[in-house]
Amino acid sequence: MSFVEYLKEKALYFFIGILCAVFVVILLIFTGSNLYAVAYSFTLIFIGIAVCVSVDYLKRKDFYKNLLFCMRAMDKLYLLSEMVSPPGFYEGNVLCEALKLSNKAMNDQIAFYKNSMEEYREYIESWVHEIKTPIASGMLIVENNQGNAIKSIGEELEKIDAFVEQALFYSRSSSVEKDYIIKEQSLRGLVLSAVRRNSKALIQNKVFVEVEDFDFTVHTDSKWIDFILNQIISNSIKYKSENSKIKFSAQKSGTNISLFIEDNGIGISQKDVGRVFEKGFTGENGRKFKKSTGIGLYLCKKLCDKLGLSISISSEENKWTQVEIVFPKGGTHLLS
Numbered sequence: 001m002s003f004v005e006y007l008k009e010k011a012l013y014f015f016i017g018i019l020c021a022v023f024v025v026i027l028l029i030f031t032g033s034n035l036y037a038v039a040y041s042f043t044l045i046f047i048g049i050a051v052c053v054s055v056d057y058l059k060r061k062d063f064y065k066n067l068l069f070c071m072r073a074m075d076k077l078y079l080l081s082e083m084v085s086p087p088g089f090y091e092g093n094v095l096c097e098a099l100k101l102s103n104k105a106m107n108d109q110i111a112f113y114k115n116s117m118e119e120y121r122e123y124i125e126s127w128v129h130e131i132k133t134p135i136a137s138g139m140l141i142v143e144n145n146q147g148n149a150i151k152s153i154g155e156e157l158e159k160i161d162a163f164v165e166q167a168l169f170y171s172r173s174s175s176v177e178k179d180y181i182i183k184e185q186s187l188r189g190l191v192l193s194a195v196r197r198n199s200k201a202l203i204q205n206k207v208f209v210e211v212e213d214f215d216f217t218v219h220t221d222s223k224w225i226d227f228i229l230n231q232i233i234s235n236s237i238k239y240k241s242e243n244s245k246i247k248f249s250a251q252k253s254g255t256n257i258s259l260f261i262e263d264n265g266i267g268i269s270q271k272d273v274g275r276v277f278e279k280g281f282t283g284e285n286g287r288k289f290k291k292s293t294g295i296g297l298y299l300c301k302k303l304c305d306k307l308g309l310s311i312s313i314s315s316e317e318n319k320w321t322q323v324e325i326v327f328p329k330g331g332t333h334l335l336s
Helices: 003-009 011-030 035-073 077-083 090-143 148-178 187-197 199-204 222-238 283-289 296-306
Strands: 183-186 208-211 217-220 245-253 256-263 310-316 320-328
Touching: 003 035, 011 035, 035 077, 035 090, 077 090, 090 148, 148 199, 148 222, 148 296, 183 187, 187 199, 187 208, 187 217, 187 222, 187 245, 187 256, 199 222, 217 222, 217 320, 222 256, 222 296, 222 320, 296 310
Parallel strands: 208 245
Antiparallel strands: 183 217, 245 256, 256 320, 310 320
16 A cells, blocks of 8 residues: 555545644634744644554555455465454454454355365265175176176176276375375386286187286385376277287386386377377277276376375377376385
8 A cells, every 4th residue: 555545545534634624724823823823833733644544554555464464375265264364443353353254254154165075075086985895796696697697687787896996096186195004015016916807808808918028116106006007098998900919018217117008999089199098088089989087097197196106197199098107216205
């Protein structure tokens, strides 16, 4: 707040004060007062007004300057009411009180929705665990019976199980830090575990798997990485081509270790490859084959961010697709 702006805001008060001072001077003159007394009285009135104006202006200037500084410097504006210094004038106190009440109301609303989301997440997790029992029973029945129809039912049950698991991981993705164990893992062991898990689908779709001979250890959570690798392998199977092949390789670069998963499937168009991690984005291939939900890779990206990893995709349409997951070397990276 500049002094000119302050004067404009208080113009009416200053005008009335000056009129009163002029009236007092005229009254003193008409009552026959000494000119020195008149000048002395006018000077006292002027000095009094000037002192009051200056003190009031300085109070407001310091408060609003501090308020603007906090607004521009803070990345969490909801803490503004806690950072602003006491103003020392009535309007400022009212403003600060309004900010505190507004902040409290916002926090109460956030807490309400947070509790609602937590209850919903807990319900989803409970439902997933309950639904897995009949799915497992159905799969057991399929294994003990033969026939094309039974086989088709088994394939559909496996798809349902994959979607149910995806729902479970989606519900937990916002609170990974509550359900993880970061420890030293064999990268090759993690890859082989994911391949074994998808072995049936790989065999049925005649997809050849090549795992290069690498021997690296990484610090991560095996359960979440298994889910990420499973999603990537599932995508490779969905969008396979003739003589399909998935190749796993790894290399060390500086302090990082990169895992590469490459397939020779139908690839991703250049206009879509930059958006594959967006929530709900299915792309041209997803619309063409009607197999994509747009959630799998979104979850992979979200979980990698939570685990302190980076993930990227490069592709050439109708030729190949490569996914790179970068693991920071050592166990010092923290969940965000």
